[in-house]
Amino acid sequence: MDLSTADLWTLLAAALVLLMTPALGLFYGGMTRSTGVINMMLMSFSAAALSAVVWVLWGYSLVAGQPAIAGFIGNPLSEFALENTDPADLLAAGFAGTFAMIAVAIISGAIADRTRFSAWLIFVPVWVSLVYAPVAFWVWGGGLLSADGAIGSIFGEAIDYAGGAVVHTNAGIAALVLALKLGQRHNFHDRPQPHNTPLVMLGAALLWFGWFGFNAGAATTVEEAGLIWVNTLAAPATAVLGWVVIERVRGSRPTSTGVASGLVAGLVAITPACANVSPGMALVLGFVAGAASSWAVNLKWKLGYDDSLDVVGVHVVAGLIGTVALGFIALPSEESAGGLFYGGGFQLLVSQLVMCAVVIIFSAVATWVIATVINKIVPWRISAEQEQAGIDSHEHDEEGYQLQR
Template sequence: MDLSAGHVWVMVSAALVLLMTPGVAFFYGGMTRAKAALNMMMMSFVSIGLVGVVWVLWGFSMTGGDGIAGLFGNPFTSFGLEDILGTEDLISAGYGATFAIITVALISGAIADRTKFGAWAVFVPIWVTLVYCPLAFMVWGGGLLGAEGAVGSVVGEAIDFAGGTVVHINAGVAGLVLALIIGKRKGFGKDPSQRPHNIPFVMLGATLLWFGWFGFNGGAAGTAEEAGLIWINTLAAPAAAMLGWLLTERIRDGRATSLGAASGVVAGLVAITPACANVSPLGAVGLGLVAGVLAALAVGLKYRFGYDDSLDVVGVHLVAGLVGTLALGFIALPVDGAGGGLFYGGGLAQLGAQLAAALIAIVFAAVMTLVIGLAIHKTMGFRVSEEAEVNGVDLSEHAETAYEFGGLGTGGSFTPFPETARTTTKETVNS
């Protein structure tokens, strides 16, 4: 196999996407309490180890190859990747692995501060095998939602260039289900110590995510022209989303926050993910602006409906993922003068396909995650004890602390409390 520029670009893109998972670790780690930061970051890091092994053994096979009932690929087709040694398919395998890794890592933010590390380590390989791989096959591997699939051939093929359904809707729904299974943190909505403890970490994480996202969206570009469109859209949408989030904060709360800026960037990145190769730069700006506003409003829903999505996985990934996926029904560019979204004269066909894909992804992810989550919760237990939660899951799960203050660690009374951070209390949301 001769190494072409295209091969090199996919390999570089894969490295960029892999960097995004440590980015998630910093982003989420800064948003937790100081005494839970290491546990939060470890949930992302261990996902790399677990999914990396699963992917080599059977995960890659399940996302392509010979399909079974249009739901998943035969896990034994490329077991251990033995049959693709010496081929360029190994590059695709590596690239695909990084998507699976970050998808499951995103879920962890919904259950911060109260989750057993061992239970999470059991959940990750099972969820990737039974939820992520099948959905990736349905959308990208020629399964149900593809052009030749049972659903796609009826309602049309949904556009999901880089993972609006497979990654973000999937992770957002799974996070919501696990948050409901595990239950609220002690003091949820009332305890001010549950504010983010390290905003610079959050902004560093958002920076790493934005940097890596150019590989996330651009790695599958087929031409230089398509790559250029993806690059500028991956710049424009999160930029507009950040402004939309900050404007919403300013109107609602009277001030714009650093946490809001970082969260707005991520919301815009999520929204442009499915649409990055199929909308104009002007469309990307509009999409980002809408996603930033709606995601900023959505993060407060957990207080109104009483579910403890600790780090706003639902508000950012599920909501912005839905915005980006459904927006294609309106603003998708025509291909060779045909099709496109409603605003380009394409009719309702694309919107119907996008809606069908989103609904199937929601139902599939919800049902499967519920089964897996309940099985773990009813056997080994998903949640730490109340004492461990109060003292901090870093100590109870890892016998470590992220910080040392006068030799007391974070087990003492010191709790960093940034005044400018987005609060986690009902009173602020309702004001």
């Protein structure tokens, strides 16, 4: 066997990103009610399993195959079941598939405690195929938003190194649509608290660990990998501080859930920018993202949308901040003149804003259509009585905790 250093790194990075989806299940599971921890974790595990099947059969073809509709999507049959894929490309295909897994799993946090598992099982493969795959193709596969694409050729090619728009904004907007579609939990106004904060902290720690593969997996040089690694260390560190500062401004004490959420907000923000900003700017970006997300998560109480586990406040807000910030703080490179602060002008900022707008509009409309159709097949909501009794017992005939008497 002859594996290059790059191949070995891709193997390791793919494994790290794969770990992130069950880690998300731990993170979300601890944040929900004790009677919903099984359901929440199974939503992440099922997202990984179904996304893997879709990716092997037609998902990779949609993102990296021959264009079926010029600029919009790849031909789902061009590399069906990876039969025609060059063996040398299988590692890259597997690595890319782990991004689809975590993207759709993120959505589940907005609809905790009230979602039929059967509806979720239908939603996952459909959303990965019809929403995630097109956006990934537009940004990373040479589609609409690439340099030669219909939009990118007009407004310029945007930067999204590891998925601030493709993964986090895309999934976060989908989460908002589903939260609005399903409505509030029966105890929404009681402001339910996480039932197991150690589980939340463990999930956050594993997410941070896996994120080094998420961000640095596509690095092609040791210099690029080093910059990404340090930035992935720096941004979440200051994001925790930013989150805690806002908690203190509100008069609250620092909380473990806040620290964990701030950590994730910083990771989300640095994702699109990890290879294109200096470590010093990564520190600033993380602090801003952590503070902004800490402020944003409380909007749901004022506006009345039940984003159960703060997917919108963390992934949409921090994802947009990290993506748009590149228009100001991106370092000059061979591909880009850099952001405004480095004399690059407004070109990159316009490109970043256009990409965000396209992703937001497409994800919102497409997710709404998918959710509406599914609701006619399988109603999304369990009954109020079933929700009060606990979704774990109703949907899975299990309990997360069985105390001996």
